[in-house]
Structures are given as structure tokens and as C-alpha cells.
Amino acid sequence: MANLLIVDDEREVGNFLAHLLGGRGYHVTVVYSGKDFFAELEKKQYQLAMIDVRLPDTNGLEILKRLKKIQPACKSIIMTGFSMVQTAIEAIKLGANDYIEKPFDDIDQLEHSIEEMLKNDLTHGQNEINEIASKLDFVVGESEQMRHLLTMAFKIAKKNINVLLEGETGTGKEVFARFIHEASVRQEQPFIGVNCGALSETLLESELFGHEKGSFTGAIQMRKGLFEIASQGTLFLDEVAEASPQIQVKLLRILETREFMRVGSERPLRTNARIIAASHVNLEQAVRAKSFREDLLYRLNVVKLQIPPLRSRKEDIVHLINFLLAKQPDRQIKFTDEAITLLMNYDWPGNIRELANVVTRATTLSEGETDLVTPQYLPQHLQEQKEKKKVFTLQLEHPSRKNHRMLKPSKNSEFEQYVNGWVYDLLKFWQSDEIEFEVVSQHIKQFEATVGQSFMRKALRETLGNRKEAAAVLKISERKLRYLLNEKGG
Numbered sequence: 001m002a003n004l005l006i007v008d009d010e011r012e013v014g015n016f017l018a019h020l021l022g023g024r025g026y027h028v029t030v031v032y033s034g035k036d037f038f039a040e041l042e043k044k045q046y047q048l049a050m051i052d053v054r055l056p057d058t059n060g061l062e063i064l065k066r067l068k069k070i071q072p073a074c075k076s077i078i079m080t081g082f083s084m085v086q087t088a089i090e091a092i093k094l095g096a097n098d099y100i101e102k103p104f105d106d107i108d109q110l111e112h113s114i115e116e117m118l119k120n121d122l123t124h125g126q127n128e129i130n131e132i133a134s135k136l137d138f139v140v141g142e143s144e145q146m147r148h149l150l151t152m153a154f155k156i157a158k159k160n161i162n163v164l165l166e167g168e169t170g171t172g173k174e175v176f177a178r179f180i181h182e183a184s185v186r187q188e189q190p191f192i193g194v195n196c197g198a199l200s201e202t203l204l205e206s207e208l209f210g211h212e213k214g215s216f217t218g219a220i221q222m223r224k225g226l227f228e229i230a231s232q233g234t235l236f237l238d239e240v241a242e243a244s245p246q247i248q249v250k251l252l253r254i255l256e257t258r259e260f261m262r263v264g265s266e267r268p269l270r271t272n273a274r275i276i277a278a279s280h281v282n283l284e285q286a287v288r289a290k291s292f293r294e295d296l297l298y299r300l301n302v303v304k305l306q307i308p309p310l311r312s313r314k315e316d317i318v319h320l321i322n323f324l325l326a327k328q329p330d331r332q333i334k335f336t337d338e339a340i341t342l343l344m345n346y347d348w349p350g351n352i353r354e355l356a357n358v359v360t361r362a363t364t365l366s367e368g369e370t371d372l373v374t375p376q377y378l379p380q381h382l383q384e385q386k387e388k389k390k391v392f393t394l395q396l397e398h399p400s401r402k403n404h405r406m407l408k409p410s411k412n413s414e415f416e417q418y419v420n421g422w423v424y425d426l427l428k429f430w431q432s433d434e435i436e437f438e439v440v441s442q443h444i445k446q447f448e449a450t451v452g453q454s455f456m457r458k459a460l461r462e463t464l465g466n467r468k469e470a471a472a473v474l475k476i477s478e479r480k481l482r483y484l485l486n487e488k489g490g
């Protein structure tokens, strides 16, 4: 049977655990300070350590860090007091396998999780992570940061705590949320997502909280809200930064009290939904800009997982491509090395969503022609990344443009790359012997639409997604901004 080491300065806790776990046949040693803990580790190999977070001579997190160095194979459970979730999450980040709150309210569960932890070999967690990922078509890839993040997500999934996912658009926040749901005890219950930026305030309110019959024009019958429907499951609040101040107040109330009322009703209802919120805007910045409530952020951000952009985990690109290509089992498509190099060099502002679009485009265009995807099947701006730089230099050297602010080189400006790529394509049309005016005109229209969207997105970024302020920056009406965004898919 396994060796268990327990460190807690509350003698009753040590005695209780020694009695309980000793009775199950484990070899239990109890110590009362950090010093004694490390003295014990010198003596023998332990399979599990249960560590109190507060000790007279040190704290549980320090112990954990050293334990990971001295006996890395030893599993660990951090024991915290009530309302110390943040410390517990910190411990999980440092590699603890689990945490429990004192006083223990579910002894069976504690015994069960110790048993599972000790029964399983080191790869157990990884196998389960891979199983869930493959069920969800979630490519894990090989980047260290992504694997670490998934392990974190897996460990906290079983806890009843809210999670905040931040990351650029298309990085996979929603698939991550689904992963957490699937890894949680709520997996059989509904997972419901709602995009807080896609609905008007009134619609979002009625969507989230439901409404009574006749509570507003058009409310011809009672409708349950998502907090009610997802009560035992998970509610995914996408683009939460876009929720209006009024909705933010209601969300805060629900997170604090678990109670809410349907629109048009004064009867409080309870919800047990687990909230996973996501945002491409940094919510701390949004709080500083006063567009997001600090108390709401505090409630949502029990655990924050920052999803890295694709450009910082390029080792995953090939895995993602292979996964996307495998969706077409009737074709044996491959990308040439040259095409892969172009994909690896690109910055992917639209992240995995953009990569999926590029792969779909290439497979569609090559259909009936070849199963070997060469650079010619990639979008123009990807094919000509190098050439674009040449045009760029040319423009910089152009005397009349020398002081033009837009032309200052900046390594990551996607906008500049696009504009220069567009100019390059246009010059190619210009130099060509045959002019197809329809093609040129399409090219110009696309420029207008894309550049227009870029300006709108820039304004939205600068105002942290606040459409009213963005419209003011652009000196157009909010209505027009909404129209343009919807009309042109921004």
C-alpha cells in the first residue's frame, strides 16, 4: 500500500486523516510543520502528500514547490480553509493534483479521489485529457503552454468554480469551454453558449433570464432563460465584455446570490449553472477603462485561463492542418514543404479559425486538380509574404512618402501587410498585358471592405469593444457602425 504524508498543524485534522486512511490500509505519517515534512521526505519515498496551506513555519505553496523538486512523482493535495479558492488555484498552477476545503464535507469523495490518484499511473490524467479532446475534435498539439493550460483546465473542471477564458479571436475559447464542461461532473447536463455581443440588451436580458407571458410586446408566452435551462449544466457567456452595464449588474447579482427573476416577474428563481465567461478584450483593461464592473470581474475570474495565439505555438500548426485534412477521408491531400513554410511564417491574426479557412479554401480549390497543395492554392497575401516586404521597402524609400506615418515599419502590423500585399497585387494587374477589369474592380471593392473593417475594429479595440465610443471615434453614428459591422461581417 502507498505511503501517505500529511502535514497540518491542527492535530485533530492529522489524527482524523491518519485514522481514516490508515483504516483503508495506507501507511500514513503525520507531521505538524514544514521542517518535519522535509525531514520525512529524506527518509522514504511517498506516493501522496496532503498539505495544509497554513503552517507555523512556512506555507503550503512553498512546501509544494520543494516537494516537486525533491520527490516529483509524489502526488499532492492542498488543504485550504473556506474561501481560499485563489490559493488553491495557485497550488494547482504549481502542479498540485487536487485541493480540498476544510472542514471536509464529503469524506467518501475524498477517499475516492485519493484512491483514483494513487491507482493511476502518471499518464492517467493525460489519457483522459486526450480522450475528451478527441471526442470534441480538439487538437491538443504539442506546445508546452497549451498542454499546461489543458491540464489546468482538466484539474479545475471538476470543481464548482467559475472560469474566465481570455484570448484573441479564433484561438479556441469556445472549444476550451466545451472541454471544461466535458471534463466536469456536469457532462451529462446541457452546455449552453450565448454571445453577449450579438444580441440587443433587451433580447439578451430575456435570453439569459427568461420572461413571463405579456411582460413586453411580443412576449406571447412564458419563456425560460438560459440560467434556468443550464441550471445543472454550464453556461458559456461569450464576449462578456460586450454586456451592457444593466446586464452586468444582473450578472453580478446572480453570481453573488445564485438568484434571478424572469423579466416581468418578481418571483426569485435559483440557478446552479456553472459560468464560463470568455472575452477577446482584456477585462482588467476594460475595468480600468470603466466599461466593465470590477466586482463582476472578481466573480467571474476565479480561475483565468489565457489561451495563447496561434503565432506563439507554431509547433501546433502542422497538427491542426493534419486534423483538418483528415476531415476529408476520401482524399489523400498533402501540403508541400513550401506551402507549410508559408503557413509557418504567417502571423495568423484570426488564429485557428483563419487556419481552418485557409485549409478549406486550399482543399476546395485543388479538388479535381491535385492532392498536393502547393503555395498557389493559398491566399494571395500568404503566398507573397516575402514579396510584400519588398514592396514595403520600395514604398519606404519613395521620397514623397518618406514622412508618411502609416509607412513606418512595425513588425506585427497585419494591416500594413495587407495594404502592401494589396498594392503589390494591384501593381501586378497594372503591369499585366491583359487587363480584366472585373477582377481589378473586385480587388478594389475588397480593399474598401477590408480596410473599412480594419478601421472599425481598431476603433473597437481602442474603446475596448464599446460601440458607442467607437462610433464617436470614427465620427459616425452608432447605428451606422452597427450596420457596417453587420453588413460587412466585422
Ligand SMILES: Nc1ncnc2c1ncn2[C@@H]1O[C@H](COP(=O)(O)OP(=O)(O)OP(=O)(O)O)[C@@H](O)[C@H]1O
Residues within 6 Å of the ligand: 137, 138, 139, 140, 167, 168, 169, 170, 171, 172, 173, 174, 175, 176, 238, 280, 352, 353, 356
Ligand atoms: N484546439 C483546436 N483544435 C481544433 N479546432 C480548433 C481548436 N481551437 C479552435 N478550433 C476551431 O477554430 C474555430 C474557432 O474556435 P472558437 O470558436 O472556439 O474560438 P474563439 O476563441 O471562441 O473565437 P471568438 O473569440 O471569435 O468567439 C472553431 O471552428 C474551432 O472548432
